[in-house]
Amino acid sequence: MQKYLKLLRVFFSIILLAGMSFLFLDFTSSTGTAWYRRLTYLSFVPSLDLFIQSLIHGLALTAWGWLAVLILTLLFGRIYCSFLCPLGVLQDIISFLSRKSTLRKRPFRYKYSKPLNWVRYPILIITLVSLAVTGTLLVNLLDPYSHFGRIMADLFRPVYIYGNNLLAALLEKAGSYLLYPVDIIAGNPLTLIVPVIVLILLLSLATTQGRMYCNSVCPVGTTLGLISGIALFRPTIDKTACTKCGQCVQKCKAQCINIKAQKIDNTRCVGCFNCVRICDTGALRYRLTLPGKSDAQNIESDPEDMETVSKVAASGLGPMAESILKEEPEAPRTQDTDRSKRRFIAESVTALVALSGLEAWADEDGDEENKASREDAAMKKLKAERRVPVCPPGSLSLRHFTYTCTACHLCVSACPTGVLRPTFLEYGLIGIGQPRMDYNTSFCNQNCTRCGEVCPTGAILPLTAEQKTTVQIGRVNFIAANCTVTKQETACGSCAEHCPTKAVRMVPYKGFLTIPSTDTSLCLGCGACQFACPVPEKNAIFVLSNREHLTAVPPEEEVIEYEEQTEFPF
Secondary structure (H helix, E strand, C coil), X not given: CHHHHHHHHHHHHHHHHHHHHHHHHCCCCCCCHHHHHHHHCXXXXXXXXXXXHHHHHCCCCCCCXXXXXXXXXXXXXXXXXXXXXXXXXXXXXXXXXXXXXXXXXCCCCCCCCCCCHHHHHHHHHHHHXXXXXXXXXXXXXXXXXXXXXXXXXXXXXXXXXXHHHHHHHHHHHCCCCCCCCCCCCCCCHHHHHHHHHXXXXXXXXXXXXXXXXXXXXXXXXXXXXXXXXCCCEEEEECCCCCCCCCHHHHHCCCCCEECCCCEECCCCCCCCCHHHHHCCCCCEEEEECCCCCCHHHCCCCCHXXXXXXXXXXXXXXXXXXXXXXXXXXXXXXXXXXXHHHHHHHHHHHHHHHHHHCHHHHHCCCCCHHHHHHHHHHHHHHHHHHHCCCCCCCCCCEHHHHHHHCCCCCHHHHHCCCCCEEECCCCCCHHHCCCEEEXXXXXXXXCCCCXXXXXCCCCCCCCCCHHHHCCEEEEEEEECHHHCHHHHCCCCCCHHHHHCCCCCEEEEECCCCCEEEEECCCCCCCCCHHHHHCCCHHHCCEEEEEEEEEEXXXXXXXXXXXXXXXXXXXX
C-alpha cells in the first residue's frame, strides 16, 4: 500500500489542477457556479476569508474548507501542498519536466538543506500583522491560490483563446463551425508584472530547489508546517533498517531529509510520498506516530510560536472585521446618511453646477478670472474623482473590497461581458492587481450576478437578481461641452438608448436636436452609457465611483391604459 501513495497523490492532484485551470481559462461562461464553489472549497486562504466575511455579514456559514484543511494537516501532515494546492501541483509539473529535460548533462538530484526559519516565520508574522494595516496586500503577493489564478487568467488564458481562434479558423476553412473566434481584450500591460515575476521565480526555484517557495516564502505552507510537525501520520525512518543509501534524499523535493542524522523535518515535508516509494528496504514509511513515541524522527513544534501566531492573527483580523461590520451599504437613504455620502452628493452637485455654467449667479462681482479659476478647480476635482476605480456590485465599498480581495482574478475570468479588468496601481499599492470595472472595454449587465457567485473570498458578496437592480456602484456624469451634439451639432443618443434605468434621457436642445439629461438617483453605475458613447476617450459621459455603494431609486414603470371595447372594433 505504501508504494501506491504517490500514485494516489498524482491522480488527485492532476484532476484538481485540470479543474482549477479550466475555471480560469473558460471563456464561454458555460461552467456552472456550483463548480466554482466545489473546486475552491478547500483553497485555504479564500475559504478562511469567506468564512470571516460570512460571520461579519450574517451569511450562511458554508465556508468550512479552511477548517477541513487544518484537520487533514493534523491527521496526515501537509498533504494540502501536494494534493490540493494548484500552485504546488504546478511546481511539481515544472520540476518533473526539468528533470526529464534532455538539456541536462547529468541526472538532477535533490539534497538536504537546512530550514530557513529566519525567513519563513518572520514572513508569516508580518503577513498576519499587516492584515490590520494594509488588508490583504501581502496576502495578494504571497498567497499561492492568488498567484495561480493570476498566472492562469493573465498569462495562460490569452494563449488559450489564441489557440481556440487559430483552431476555429482552420476548422472554418474545412467547412466546420464547431468553434468560434473570441476577441482577446487587451489590458494594461503593467498588470502582467506581478504574474510574470512570480512565474519566473517559480520556474527558477522549482527546477533547482524543489519546493523552496512553499517552505520559505508561502505563509500558508509555514502555517500548515507548524501543524504538520505534530501530525498523527508522518513519514518516519527506522534507523535499524536504514542503510543510508541516500535515495530518499535525492527524491525529496522539500529537501527536508537529513540522512546523516536519519531525521525528517516534518514541518517542511509536503507529503509527496516520493521518499516512501523509492525506499527499497522499507526503512522510510508513512506511519502512525502516537504522542510520546515519535522520538528522534519528529521535529518539535514550539508552542510559544504557535501562541504568538494565533494572537497576531486575532489582532490583525479584528480591526478589519470591525470596520467592515460598520458598513451598511444596502440600507435605504435616510436622514441619517453618513458624512461621506453627503460629501459625494455635494461634490457631484458642485461639479454639475460648475460644468453646466449655472454658477454665474454666485459671481456677484462678475470677476471672470475668479470664475475661470473656480471652473479649473472643479475640473481638476472631477478628474481626480475619475481616477477612483469603480469596484464590482456586491463589494459594498472601496474599503471592504481592497481589504478583502486577494486579486485571484477568478471574477475577471468568469465575467461574461469582460467589464472586470485587472488593475496595476489604480487602487493604490494596497489594492495592486485587484479588478475594477472598465467601462471603456464593456459594461455590466443589469441582470448578471456571476462575479458575486464565483468570488471565493467574500470580497464580492452574492446578490440576488432583484438586489442587483438597485445597487448603485457609481453615478453618471455628463459634460455637455464634450458631447457630439454640442461640438458637431450632430444627432446622437447612444447613451440614452443603452441606459437600462432611464438615468440618461434625451431632452430638446436646438431645433430637431436632443441632448442627454441625467438623473443620478436612478443610475446604477453599470457603464452602458460610457461604453456606448462614440466620443474618443469617453469624455462626454462617464461613471464616477461610489466609495460606498448606495441604493438607487427604482425607475417608475409606465402604465399603459387600455380602453375597454364594448363592441367589435371592425
